[in-house]
Each structure stands twice: as structure tokens, then as C-alpha cells.
Amino acid sequence: MAESAEDISGVGPTSPGRSYSYQRYIDGPDPLAEPRDLRRELERIGRDVMEGASARQALRELLRQGSKHRQGLDDLARRVNAQRRKLQGNHRVDGTLQEVRGLLEQALHQEREALVSQNTDDARFREFQLDALPGDTGSAVKELSNYDFISAEAQQSFDQIQQLLGREMLDQLFAGMKAALEHATPADIDSVRLMLTDLSALLADYAAGTDTPDQFRTFMADHGAHFPEDPSSVSDLVDLLAARAAAAEGMMRSLTADQRAELSQLSQQALGDSSLADSLATLDRQLKNLRPGEKWNGSANFKGHTPMGLGEATRAMEELARLDDLAHQLAQDYPGATLADIDHQSLENALGRGAAQALSDLAELERELLAQGLLQRGPDGTLQLSPKAIRKLGESILRDVAKSVGNRQGERDTRRSGAAGEPTGASRPWAFGDTHAWNVPRTLLNAQLRQAGGDQRTLDVADVEIIETEQRTRAAVVLLVDTSWSMVQDGRWVPMKRTVLALHQLISTRFRSDALQVITFGRSARRIELSELIGLEGAHVQGTNLHHGLLLAGEHLAKHPDAMPVVLVVTDGEPTAHLEGRSGVVFSYPPLSETLTATITELDKLTARRAAITFFALGEDPRLIEFMDSMARRCGGRLVAPDLDGLGAEVLADYLRNRTRT
Structure with a gap:
């Protein structure tokens, strides 16, 4: 038997000398516990129903508003929306552009310093080239891709731009890629390019219906390191990538038109050539065709001061999408909505364990209302107040009204209401104030049984029984x-x-x-x-x-x-x-x-x-x-x-x- 700090030892009645240990019941809810008191909740539902709401609408309103000690769905939705506003209000999505601009300025500064020390026509010509660079970052980086830097430091800074763009673009679709490729070798880059080629082929076969489980297993065996989420099928993999691709597109829509054009041009320089951008564009088209229902037209108004890179901004867009879904689930304003629709894990991730527990409490309240028979399904499947609920509602209202009636009530105890009526054939013990006729035989019999074996013949008030009569009037x-x-x-x-x-x-x-x-x-x-x-x-x-x-x-x-x-x-x-x-x-x-x-x-x-x-x-x-x-x-x-x-x-x-x- 499991250990318990509240064990009570005793001796078994059928086995002398044998000890037993008793403890609290721990395997789920106590089966002997009193049913949960739902009077307040029932009164609120009853009030709304009497005002014209359906039982379903009244229950939904109760779950939305919660109570003094229980958060409702509206409270949780407000917290979700506050989280959304905080995410948008604290961040901006042009972090990669800012970082690229910073590296570009650094590369140009390093190159100019190297050219100043050289008194040659070539140095002056190069300075002229640098001065003639276009004003927008994308065009400047494109022209510099064919420029032969004199300064090794400047070349290194420029290479960082190309590496950064590649890592950020991959990080949008493959979480963690930015960090993984920070010190990538050419072999690592080739491995990524091979993964993109194999992935595109897998998605093409999936779209055509010709993919096989072995093909997926082979793909994961070769490239599973890039998918820490460990999808179990091609369908799961497509769901994962489509959600991210949609978030990436939403992030791009959140930029200004000039910023989008700048990033589009910069993407051609990722990893030093346009092949990465072309491969990612192909994947994007495939995912759109496979999952057209994703939120491909989303956007958000980020207006904070903390910049985010492409991958980070994409994950922020994913988080916003999750928060939007959560807010929609909490609103319960669509046909057939139930509390089971709300993703507990998403709610806990967004707001913490307390919020998930509050949702569980609401679900338990709904189950209890049904389990205690206070709500029931009508013949047409609609939710209705049960006869039991109506009776309890009546009890509650009667208590309230009785307080107002006060001493004006003229009711009589129903046991005495028929004192002048016809006998029913039954009798009951006398109580103080009774004026009914005695049931003499029963009274004497009670006295005799009480004094059995003795010589006394006394009558006690406890022996007296009176005749029950029918209520004379109704x-x-x-x-x-x-x-x-x-x-x-x-x-x-x-x-x-x-x-x-x-x-x-x-x-x-x-x-x-x-x-x-x-x-x-x-x-x-x-x-x-x-x-x-x-x-x-x-x-x-x-x-x-x-x-x-x-x-x-x-x-x-x-x-x-x-x-x-x-x-x-x-x-x-x-x-x-x-x-x-x-x-x-x-x-x-x-x-x-x-x-x-x-x-x-x-x-x-x-x-x-x-x-x-x-x-x-x-x-x-x-x-x-x-x-x-x-x-x-x-x-x-x-x-x-x-x-x-x-x-x-x-x-x-x-x-x-x-x-x-x-």
C-alpha cells in the first residue's frame, strides 16, 4: 500500500492481531465526495434564460464571464490579446536590413581606409566606384558582389553580408538554421543545398501521390538534423513547413514596399549566388499548392524598437498566428464551438500554467452541470434546463422571496393542516402543539412495550401517538x-x-x-x-x-x-x-x-x-x-x-x- 503522511492504523475485525493501514483516496476524484455546489452558476444561467437567452447561450455567457474566483474565457482572451499587443509593440521586423546596412557601411569604411593609403590611379578609380554606388542597400550589395576588395577586412565584412542573408533566409523555413550555419564550412553549405533539392523532390512526389514511407524515412535519415520537430510523415512535414512559409510571407507583408524590394534584391546575394533564393522560391510555390488554406495573406503592424532578423521575425509571425488562433478559440463565436476546441498547450505556452488550469476549471464546470443533470439535451439536440435545474432554481428564488414575505405568511404546517379532516388510518408520535385526537390503542401499546416485564402502569408523553387525518381542503x-x-x-x-x-x-x-x-x-x-x-x-x-x-x-x-x-x-x-x-x-x-x-x-x-x-x-x-x-x-x-x-x-x-x- 502506498505511503501516506496521514495513514491511520487499525486492527482488522476478522483477523485478530492483523494491522491495516488506511489513507486518502488518491486515484482520481474522491468517489464519495459531495457534488460540487453549483447554485450560483445555476442562478446565473437561469437569470439569462428567463431574460430570453437559450440555455446554450446562458452557459456560454457563464463560461465567458467566469466568476469572482474563476477566470472566464473573456479574461483569458484579453490576456492573449495583451500578449499580442506586447509582441507587436516591442519589436520591429527590419532587423536583417539594419544588420546588412551596418555590415555594408563597415565594409565600405574599411575599403576606403585601405585605398587612402595607396597613391595610384587604380585606388582613385576604386574610390570613384564606391562613391557611385546606388543609394539603396540591395543595389549596392549587388554591384559590390563583382568588386575586388583591396582590404581583407572589407572583404570579410562583405562576405558576412552574404552569409548572414543565407542563414536568415534558411532560418525562416528551418528553425535554428541561422545558429547552425554561423561557422559553416563549404561542405555544410553543400549539405544544405542537397537537403533543399531532396525536399523539393519529396514534395513533388507527395503532390503527385507517388511518395512512399521508405522515401520519407530515407529523407529523414539523411536530413533529419535540420528538423528537430521530428515530423512523423510527409503530411506532418508539409504542415510544419507551410505554417512557417506562410508566417515568412506575412512577415514580408509587414514591411514597407521599399523594404520588401530591398530584401528581394538582397536575397539574390545569399551565400554568394542566386541558387538559394531560387530553391526557396520553388519550395514556397510547392507549399502554397499543397496547403492553400494557410494564412498566406497575413501581416502585422510591428511598431516597437527592438529589431528582429528574418528568422526571428518569422517566428514572431508564427506566434502571432498562434495567438490569433487561440483568441478565436477562446471567443467561441463560431458554429459548434466547444471548450474542447481550445488548445490547452498553446494556452499554457502563451499565458502560463495558471491560464491552462483556469480553462480546465471551466471545462470541469461545464461537465459538472451536465453530470449533475442540471442541463440536458432536448429532442432536437439543443441544450435545455432540466426539470431538476428548474426545481433548484425555484428553490433559490423561493428562498429569496420568502425573506420578503416575512411574518405575513399564514401557512400552516402540512402535518396539522387536516386536523378536522377524515382519518387516514395512520398515526404518528405526538409533538408539542398538536391538537389532533389520540390514537388510544397505539398509545397504550407503546406504554406496555416500554414497561415490559415490570409491574408499573404509567403513561409517558413519549408513548402518545395521534391520528393522522386527510387535509380537509385543497x-x-x-x-x-x-x-x-x-x-x-x-x-x-x-x-x-x-x-x-x-x-x-x-x-x-x-x-x-x-x-x-x-x-x-x-x-x-x-x-x-x-x-x-x-x-x-x-x-x-x-x-x-x-x-x-x-x-x-x-x-x-x-x-x-x-x-x-x-x-x-x-x-x-x-x-x-x-x-x-x-x-x-x-x-x-x-x-x-x-x-x-x-x-x-x-x-x-x-x-x-x-x-x-x-x-x-x-x-x-x-x-x-x-x-x-x-x-x-x-x-x-x-x-x-x-x-x-x-x-x-x-x-x-x-x-x-x-x-x-x-
Whole structure:
């Protein structure tokens, strides 16, 4: 057994004298650990869904924003973009040109010093040649390639230009070549030229589909030292080289037009002839044909002060491309995007292990939401809040609303709610405050069993059992919620949904025998399930058809004739629509007299059922308050004008008040 600093020794119960050692479970997550508490995350997702987002959009927003103790994708993307700006802001890509210019000035200075000491016509003629050199570096180097230097130091400086250009050009495509060829012999240069020839032949066969694994293995055996990345196939090799070639082209595009022309001319002098430039140009064409999808038209605005050579600048362009890809992956703004698309290793390379861990935390959060059953796939494959999530969301909202209800709630303990009802045949131990009838046989039996074998015949409070009774009353509850456009426009949409969730949670957990029906009414009314209401989006349609809503409410109450009828109406506007013959909707603003008459007729029908009706008028429209007050007076109901923050508390308090009335 593995060693542990927290081992606990013990004795096995079936093998006396044999010791056992116990330690923490270390093979992955603790299988007995409590599930991760995701209440805050669920509340954020639920809030966004109630505001009209899909569950997928809400989850994406959560992952983007993160939380107080967890970096989100936006935080990581900002850091990636900052890294990109830093790279561009600190460097410039004309380092090779500057270095070549410096060596050229050094060579000319050394040559002139040597000529000054010679008092000959040839020396004066050479000085004239040097003075007549073109002003641009590329043309000057080209003319000097045929010049016979008098100064050995000047010749050496000029040779360094040609060697530097060759090493830099090779370093663009083959990382590390600049350093490897710094003290190259002619044999080393010939080896590089042979590698370029063999590589071009390999790529040509690959393009034609005639390459073989043996051909690749032979190539790597001969030239593998130039590819420390150790590609495993021709395809991998092409991917590697194409990415670098594209970065090199992007680097060239980042230069000015004059700088590009200068470098193009200088490239013909690399290693003292144009063969290297020609070979690299051939490879470039082959790679473009093999990987046309690479970013061949990229560029970047480098505006810093630290110069970079061609190879270094090309790698900087590669880094920018990686950062761009990473930013795109972190944005998750393309179809089918998932956290699995984000390259963990690239993120760690760019921002460090902490960033990679933050991404892992986000992925774990997404997995937990699915593993705990809070999110699920619908029949069409879309992500949805699960019934479990809706229930937990309701619990959270109910807790918040209950704080506002305070001491106004009139609910009774469900165990005592049926004290005057019919016996169920079951009994339970007496508790302080119980007024139910005793179950005498069970009480005496408990006392006898407790004193078995003794002569005493005493009765203890622990022996008492009381008769359980059925709940005498149940309620048929209708919650009518206005879904007209003004509810969305004036910010009442989410408070309305939170109210429905809180009431549903209260009824489903504390008064399960009650029958709740949620009915929405806009231009028309309809019965709606809780899961549908949560994701319901506001429609830009005018109309407040309370008439239709009351009609559907009456149908629900008719299905439960033995239940106490309770009707709760939440609205921010007077009726402006009604049904005619249940076949069509008539809308008018200001309201028609026919609309008001139809609405009052349905209200009277509910009044005849002795329904407890409460109107919750939202907003400060005096005309609405006046109309709703007249409606409440007509049916003997109540009018409440809550603010948005208190809507849920008022609705729950009113339901509980009606729930406990006789």
C-alpha cells in the first residue's frame, strides 16, 4: 500500500492481531465526495434564460464571464490579446536590413581606409566606384558582389553580408538554421543545398501521390538534423513547413514596399549566388499548392524598437498566428464551438500554467452541470434546463422571496393542516402543539412495550401517538400573467417569471395537493408549462386579452370542483382584446366596450364559483389602478400594487392568505 503522511492504523475485525493501514483516496476524484455546489452558476444561467437567452447561450455567457474566483474565457482572451499587443509593440521586423546596412557601411569604411593609403590611379578609380554606388542597400550589395576588395577586412565584412542573408533566409523555413550555419564550412553549405533539392523532390512526389514511407524515412535519415520537430510523415512535414512559409510571407507583408524590394534584391546575394533564393522560391510555390488554406495573406503592424532578423521575425509571425488562433478559440463565436476546441498547450505556452488550469476549471464546470443533470439535451439536440435545474432554481428564488414575505405568511404546517379532516388510518408520535385526537390503542401499546416485564402502569408523553387525518381542503390555483410587449419593454418580464417559479416551488413542495395552472395572456391566452415559461421570449405583439385568460381560468377551476378556487392576476395594462365566439381576437386601444363587457362577464362567472381573486397591478398608470380596483370590488377580491422587487412576495403572501382561509 502506498505511503501516506496521514495513514491511520487499525486492527482488522476478522483477523485478530492483523494491522491495516488506511489513507486518502488518491486515484482520481474522491468517489464519495459531495457534488460540487453549483447554485450560483445555476442562478446565473437561469437569470439569462428567463431574460430570453437559450440555455446554450446562458452557459456560454457563464463560461465567458467566469466568476469572482474563476477566470472566464473573456479574461483569458484579453490576456492573449495583451500578449499580442506586447509582441507587436516591442519589436520591429527590419532587423536583417539594419544588420546588412551596418555590415555594408563597415565594409565600405574599411575599403576606403585601405585605398587612402595607396597613391595610384587604380585606388582613385576604386574610390570613384564606391562613391557611385546606388543609394539603396540591395543595389549596392549587388554591384559590390563583382568588386575586388583591396582590404581583407572589407572583404570579410562583405562576405558576412552574404552569409548572414543565407542563414536568415534558411532560418525562416528551418528553425535554428541561422545558429547552425554561423561557422559553416563549404561542405555544410553543400549539405544544405542537397537537403533543399531532396525536399523539393519529396514534395513533388507527395503532390503527385507517388511518395512512399521508405522515401520519407530515407529523407529523414539523411536530413533529419535540420528538423528537430521530428515530423512523423510527409503530411506532418508539409504542415510544419507551410505554417512557417506562410508566417515568412506575412512577415514580408509587414514591411514597407521599399523594404520588401530591398530584401528581394538582397536575397539574390545569399551565400554568394542566386541558387538559394531560387530553391526557396520553388519550395514556397510547392507549399502554397499543397496547403492553400494557410494564412498566406497575413501581416502585422510591428511598431516597437527592438529589431528582429528574418528568422526571428518569422517566428514572431508564427506566434502571432498562434495567438490569433487561440483568441478565436477562446471567443467561441463560431458554429459548434466547444471548450474542447481550445488548445490547452498553446494556452499554457502563451499565458502560463495558471491560464491552462483556469480553462480546465471551466471545462470541469461545464461537465459538472451536465453530470449533475442540471442541463440536458432536448429532442432536437439543443441544450435545455432540466426539470431538476428548474426545481433548484425555484428553490433559490423561493428562498429569496420568502425573506420578503416575512411574518405575513399564514401557512400552516402540512402535518396539522387536516386536523378536522377524515382519518387516514395512520398515526404518528405526538409533538408539542398538536391538537389532533389520540390514537388510544397505539398509545397504550407503546406504554406496555416500554414497561415490559415490570409491574408499573404509567403513561409517558413519549408513548402518545395521534391520528393522522386527510387535509380537509385543497386549492385549485390559477396564476394569470400578462405577457404583452409592455411587460418586456418596462422590465417586468424576469420578475414575472421569478414570481411564477417561486409560487410553483412553494405549491409543489408544501401544498402538493393543490392544482396550479399558469396561464399567459397577451393578444390571446394559453395554458403553459413551467419549463416553457422560463425560456419564453417576449413577442412584439399588442394586446392584453384578460377575457381569454379568465375563460381558461374558469375551465381549470371546473376540473377541480371540490377544491378552493384561487385566482391571481398579474398585469400592467387594462384589457384591450377579447375573443368573439372563441374563434377570433378583437383588439383595440383604447379598449372597446365589448372588450370590457366580455372581461367582466368572465369575472362574474369566477365570482359565482366563490373564487378568491386578487389583482396585482404593475406600474403607476392611474387608469389601470382605477379599473383594477373596480374589478376587485365587483368580485369581492383584492387589489395589490407592488413594486417589481416585491411582486413575488406579494403573490406568495396572498396565496398563503387565501390558502388558510375557511
